[in-house]
Amino acid sequence: MKIMKQMIDESNIEEIKEQLKKLLDIEYALDKSSIIAITDQTGTINYVNDLFCELSQYSREELMGQNHRILNSGYHSKQFFKDMWKCIGEGNIWSGEIKNKRKDGSLYWVHATIVPFLNEKGKPYQYISIRTDITKEKELEEQVIQSNEKYRLIAENTVNLITLIRENGNIEYASPSFQNVLHYDLKELEQGNLFDLIHHDDLPFLQKDLDFFLEKGQQSLDCEFRLRTIKGNYIFVEAVISKTKHTDGSFKDLILVVMKDITGKKEVEKKIFHLAYHDALTDFPNRRSFMNQLRNELINRHKSKYKMSILSIDLDNFKSINDQVGHDVGDIVLKRAAENIQKAIRPIDIAGRMGGDEFIVMLNKVKDIQETEAIVKRILSNFNEAINIEGQDYFVTCSIGVANYPEHGDSPEELIKNADNALAHVKSGSKNDFLIFNKTIENQSIERRLLESAMRTAIKENQFYLEYQPKVNLQTNKIIGMEALVRWHHPDLGTISPGKFIPLAEETGLIVPLGEWILKESCKQTKKWHDIGYTDITVSVNVSVRQLEDPLFIDKVKNVLMETKLNPEWLEIEVTESILADVENIVKILREIRLLGIQISLDDFGTGYSSLSYIKNLPIDILKIDQSFVKDIHQNEESSAIVQAILKIADSIGLQVIAEGIELQDHVLKLSKDGCRFGQGYFFSRPLKVDAFEQFMDRLLVTI
8 A cells, every 4th residue: 555655646746747847838938928927916016027027127126016007108098997907806817908118218018918816715816917019010000000091191182083993994992082073972983984984085095005004014104085074074184004013013903093183284285276276366277277288288189170279368458447546446357357258268268367467268179260269259349348346337458369279389388479479469559359370470579589689698798787675574674685686778778677588588598697697696796795794684596497407507506606705594596486397306406405505485475386285395495475465465355364374384394484565564564463574575675776775774774
């Protein structure tokens, strides 16, 4: 029995040792991996392990005998701890997250499990808390919450339309802006398809671009299309389409589409585009637009068995109406004149306004000269009736010159030139009649050749001189520069109008040597003014397309700057919208000019090709608003709206604006109010010779 008892005791001891070893191993593992504390039933700390001390920054001696309130961060409410004590006081295990405070005042988070140990009466006599440091996890969670909140705020408040779609167009997510902008219900929208909202004319192009984008794996796709609102109308949007990615870099099957409403921008662009190709007063095609249509018609003319006629029309004695009753009445007369012409021609014919009181008509598909004459006579007949304006009758007739294709020319320029020559004959006679171009008229082109010869001599003998028209800051009334304008005084013929010799110089190519002289003379004079104290003034020089097409033009500009020693920043090259007829080649030359440090301005903006699609890509610095929009800006809402639109567009793409043709104080006030800073015109000064220009600068107190 003793032997058996001894064997049992030894067996128990070994088992107890084994169990004790397991308990010690568990204690070791817990002690190394968890934060352990033991308190009595009142919460007084009886034991803490090393991790507890390390995390809290308190020593074991500082913690023993203390309450857990030593770690209280103040983050949790009293009710939080009251609920916790109620739970463990009833003998239940409590688990939760607690924000504590270290000895140095910094905060940390733990996940705590508090286990109550019960006596024989079922009451807790001590508590063991096992904690895990979750500070990094909580910080990451907070970052995620803040990040999600930012994205939520962006999604809810952005004006952009943001959507996630599948490749077939099914919508997985739509931002709240869809409801704000398009007024769709988001829940219904997210069950629909984005392609169903896109205008049917735009959808094929978008799907083609999208397929190519997905196939080629581009970074993003930029496009424009129309999007339908809940009311059935459409807005224009500018979209950026991109693929979404997993965190591992692989592509998901979702596509992110971010759309911006550009309807307002499109309306402005449409208005500017229309303005670029139509006369603002009559809404006829302007010169540039008419020439394009005539050129296209002539290209296809060999396919037609019909003839074509060009009518050059000029109002008789129109200037007297402007002089006697003013431009407002004159503008109404021009509108009625346009109506008279439009009523007389056929739907297939095209009428345009060349400028001033000059109109042009292209008669398409005329059978014979008799049909042309019948239409011409209808136009003349329509002008026989008085134009009544506010009870006052105005009688305005017209003269018409006719050129027929192909007898009188096979190019737009030749047909118009010959029609103009015929018109000039009518104007020099009885007027209120028409004349078809003939050989007699052709012989009178001798005068033109004589003028050309005289111009060649004038260039050699320095008969030309320059006048300067100041450009002024509308707010400070200070001169910022001047435009150089060429003048010709012939020793026998006297002063010859630039309107007569400049077009001839363009046609004959004489503008190239003449333009070089103008550039050199204006730079030399500007450098003189700088040297004697008239600083900070820029000279602008008009340069024609013919000059820009000269392969030596850039070298000539460099040589002029070198010879005159004028800093390029004080030179401005002024070009007209005619450069846009050959925009690809001309843009390269303009970029070379800008690389020299020279500024480039676009003259007569709004009277030719100009549209946003051109302007935003042109290497220019300054827009000059054409005087036709300035003359009635203080009275005409349409002119005012056009100028405001130009100013807004220029500001958005970083261009300066100068208004031409300022003649009244009202012009200055209205332009300044609309945000235009610079201008020129007779209100400030006519073009002046050198001495008179210096006196003008002195009067305006230019710093010397």
